[in-house]
Amino acid sequence: MMKVLVIFVLGIHLISAATHTLQYFYTGTSGIGNFPEFMTAGVVDGQQIDYYDSVIRKAVQKAEWISGAVDPDYWNRNTQIYAGNEAPFKNNIDILKSRFNQTGGVHSFQLMYGCYLDDDGSTRGFYQYGYDGDDFLSLDKSTLSWTAANPEAVITKIKWETKERDFAEYWKGYLENTCIEWLKKYMGYGKDTLERKVSPQVSLLQKDPSSPVACHATGFYPQGITITWMKNGQEHHEDVDLGELLPNEDGTFQKTSSIRVTPDEWKNNEFSCVVEHQGKTIREILTDNSSDSVPITIIVGVVAALILLIVSGVVGFVVYRRKKGFKPVPQNRKFLIISFIITH
Incomplete structure (x- = not known):
């Protein structure tokens, strides 16, 4: 359980460094009884806006100010997208357990990604994976390369840089454009809440x-x-x-x-x-x-x-399996991820 906690707490630390932030957290777990095996959440300026897990199987609103800002079918679309990502995400835990020579025990595979907008107009973005509470793989969008945190991640790094370069290009575009656009929208939707000041x-x-x-x-x-x-x-x-x-x-x-x-x-x-x-x-x-x-x-x-x-924020993302390793979303299912991004 604590391994699952670690990386989300790190995510909270990350958001404290920027003026405005839009972040998404995805987590898959195995070996934890009575606990969702797949979860997702979106966070704007530290305020959670949505949540989904493999138990409730429904995307739910977590911020009152977002209710009138999206169309009525928003939550149904997101529910379908999140549900479609559950099985492939679980498969990736099995892949990593094999790479790390693990059998039983508690394991988690996570993705954190998002963008920052500072008062001076400068922007930043990040996209990184973690396994069992430790760094695994992260995107350097300036070079479209991947940084492997351990030998087990090198297999994925090589494959994505040689055969799946469009995956990095896609996320570079999302982090630099789409993410910032939606962050600005959310800042407008939740202005009264996000700009309030409460003393400690x-x-x-x-x-x-x-x-x-x-x-x-x-x-x-x-x-x-x-x-x-x-x-x-x-x-x-x-x-x-x-x-x-x-x-x-x-x-x-x-x-x-x-x-x-x-x-x-x-x-x-x-x-x-x-x-x-x-x-x-x-x-x-x-x-x-x-x-x-x-x-x-x-x-x-x-x-x-x-x-x-744990209940409302720690979540996971999908990287699909092909043969013996990770891969980005296959072409015939990429619409799921694109639809997910567009709706956010």
């Missing part, structure tokens, strides 16, 4: 006197936030662990930075946590920890956020 609630939490102190910021939007630890008025970076950006169920975000402080340090110095968001600064000062500690609640929050990622 900040708490200092500790499990027990010997545990790290967590500075937990939650309920903020948009996602850009800075959490800094200060020691006697100066920035302090030693023994500090900055956590990942995580989504809350209401569309806001949470983030935690932890610091480990010895009793002597705490007694002889002033430590504080400074949170900056949308031009506002919140400062929380650590007090004496000699009294009994209240059980930390951040642990529950993080677990809940990860469960949310």
